Amino acid sequence: MTLLHPSGTDIRVDDALSWLDDDAARRDAAGLHRVPVVRQSDSPMINLASNDYLGLSTHPAVVAGAHAALDDWGAGSTASRLVVGTTALHIDFEHEIADFLGFPAALAFSSGYLANVGAITALVGRGDLIVSDTGTHASLIDGCRLSRARVVVVERGDHAAVAEALAQRTEERALVVTDSVYSIDGEPAPIAELYSAARNHGAAMLVDEAHALGVRGPGGRGLVAELGLSGAPDLVVTTVMSKSLGAQGGVVLGSDLLRSHLIDRARTFIFDTGLNPAAVGAARAALSLLRDDPQMPDRLRANATHLAATCGVPVPAAAVISIVIGDPQPAVAAAAACRDRGVLVGCFRPPSVPAGTSRLRLTVRADLDVDTLDHVAGVVDDALRQVGAR
Template identity: 40%
Template sequence: MIWDELQSALDALQRDGLKRNRRTLESPCGPVAQVAGRTLISFCSNDYLGLANDPALVAAACAGARTWGVGSGASHLVSGHFAAHATLEEKLAAFTGLARALLFSTGYMANLGIVPALVGRGDAVFADRLNHASLIDAVQLARADSQRYPHGDLAALEKLLAASPARRKLILSDAVFSMDGDLAPLPGLLALAERFDAWLVIDDAHGFGVLGPQGRGSLAHFHLPHSRRLVYMGTLGKAAGAAGAFVAGDATVIEWLAQRARTYLFTTAGSPLIACALAASLDLITQGDARRQHLMQLIAQLRDGLAATRWRLLPSPTAIQPVIIGDNHEALRIAGALYERGLWVPAIRPPTVPKGTARLRVSLTAAHSEAQLALLVDALRELA
C-alpha cells in the first residue's frame, strides 16, 4: 500500500537520524524564545540585525495596514501593485546602486523565476556545487544543460565555460553559502562572466544588510563594478527582518523578468503593509553600522572561545558559524544537550549538507548579548 511505503520511509528517516522536528514559538522572533513553556536562548534565526521585532518596523507595518489594508488582492501585473510596493522597489534599487528592482514573494520564488526566464533548452548553467536548494531547483526548471563546479573553484569553472558550446551561458552562485558561511569569489566570477559572455546570477540572501558599506550587500563588500550581465537577488526575511525578496539589475533585464518570470506573473503580490515595514527596515540597515560591528564582535567571541576545543569551525567570516560534528546521531545528541541547557542550536543533517558533515549551525544576530553567547561557548566547551 502507498501509505505503508510512506510510513516505512518516515521510519527510515528516524532510524538514520534525518527526521526533522518542528517546534512552535510562543514569542516574537528574537534572541530569547518561548517554546513549549520553556525560555531558550535561540541561535537559530537569520534575523541577523535583530530587526524582526524592532518597534520601528512594527509601527511602519501598523501604519501600512491602516493605509492599505492587509492583502494586495491580485498579482503585481493585474491590480496588486500598490504605491507602497513601488516605493520599496525604488528604495531597493537606490540602496544596491542598480538600475531597477523587482519584488518577489520569497527568495525561493525569485530564484525559480530568474533562471528559467534567462536560459532554457540549448543553454547551459554553471552552478557552484554547494548552492542553495532553490538555485538547484531553478536549474531543473530551466531545462538547460546543468554543469556543477567544485565549491568556489574558479579554475574548474573556467574550463567548463571554455568547453561549452551552449548558445547562452549563466553562472549561478550564492554569495554567502547558507550552511558553510563562506563567501563566493565574486570578483573572479564576474571576470569569467565578462570573458565568456555569460549571465552572472548572485543569490545574496545572507549577505544583504550585513556585508558591505552600510550593509549594501556582497557586491558592495567586494566593490564590484556595475555590469549589465549581473543579476542580483536579495531576500528580505533575514537581515531586513520582514518577508519577501527582490531582484535588481539592468533595467532591461528587470523588465524582461517582470514579463517572463512565472513566479512573478502568476502569484498574488505580497502584502503592502510588509512593503511599508521594509521601507523602514532599509533606513535602519543604512544606519546600522553599530549593529554590524557588534555582530562582528560576537563572531570573534565565538571563534576565539572554541579555538582550543575539539570542535571544528569552518572558516566563516559571517554570522553563520557551523560547528562540524560528522555523524547525524551525534549532532542530534549535542543539539539535544544544548537544548536541555536552554540553548537552541539546530542540528543540520543531509540532504541539507553532504553526508558525513552533520553540524550545529550557530546563527548569530546583533540582538544577542556577549553574555548570552558566553553561555553557549561555555556549554560547548563543557560538552567537548
C-alpha cells in the first residue's frame, strides 16, 4: 500500500511500525537496550538492585499479613476505590501510616507513580506554576507535564533559584515539587530551605519521601519528620509501600481537606482499580514491624556506611551507593560481571541518568551481614577492574 505525500512523493506503508526496527538498532548500538532481569523464587543471588531497604518483602510477618488479607478479601479489590474497591483494610492502613508519619490524613493509591501523578494534577493545572528540579523522579516529571501548568526546572537543590522563580511568577497558584532523597544517588534535598522558599512566596510544596521512609528520620519516619516538618501547613508528602515496607502501592499524606480533594479530583485515584488487599495487608504488617523496631533504619544506614567504605566510595546520606562509570556499555558489562558472580546490582543509563553518567547503583538492606557486604564489595571491585573502571 502507498500513500501520496503532499509533496507528491509516494510513501510505502506496508508496516506502520517498521520504524521500530531502526529504533531498536540505535538503542542497541548506544548500549541502551534493556532486558528485564528474571528472578526465581529460590534464587541464591545476593540482591542489591531492589529497593527492599529493610528486607521486609519476605519477612514472615509481612507474608502472613498478605495471606490474611487474601483470606479475608480475596485476590483483588474488584473495582475503583470510589465504587467498592475500598476495604476496611485500606482505611485502617491509611489511619496508621498517617499517624506514624505525623499527618492528619493519608490516601492510598495503587502505586507511588500514580500517587505522584494524581496529587500533582489534582493540585495544579493550566494557569498555575510548578517549580521542580533536575533530580526529580519520572513520576513527578510526568505529573508536572500532565498537569498542563507552566513548569520551571532549576538545578537540583538550588533553593535560591526556586525562590526566584516563585518571586517572578505571574500565576496566583504555585507548587514546589521535589524528592526528599534523590533516587539515583541517595543524596538528600535541602527540604527546609525549599519549604521556606515556598512559604515565603505563597506556594505549596510536594515532597516525595519514597527513598526516605524507613531510611531517614526518627524511627524511619523520613526526612520531613527529621526536620520537624511533619504535618506542616501547605506541605504534601508522598511515599510508597514498595520500598522499605516491602509491598506495593503509594500514599499521599496531608490535611483532611487535601484527602477529600484528592478523592474528588485525582484521576489516578478515581479511575484506577483499588490497590489489592494483599499488598495493603503486607504493607500494614511491615509498618507494624518498623514501628516496633525503630532501630531498623540505624542498621540499614550502618550497612550502607560499611559497604561504601569497603567499596572506596563516599558514604551515602541514605541507603543508595552510586558508582559512576560513564558510558552505558561498560556499566552494562560491569553489572553483568556482578550478576555472573551471584550479585545483583542496578545499572542506570540514560534516560534514567544524564548522558555520560551511567553507573552501578547498589541499594543496601538492613538484613545483610558484614560478611555478605564484604563479599559484595569484592565482586563489585573485580567487575569494575574488568571493564577498566578502576
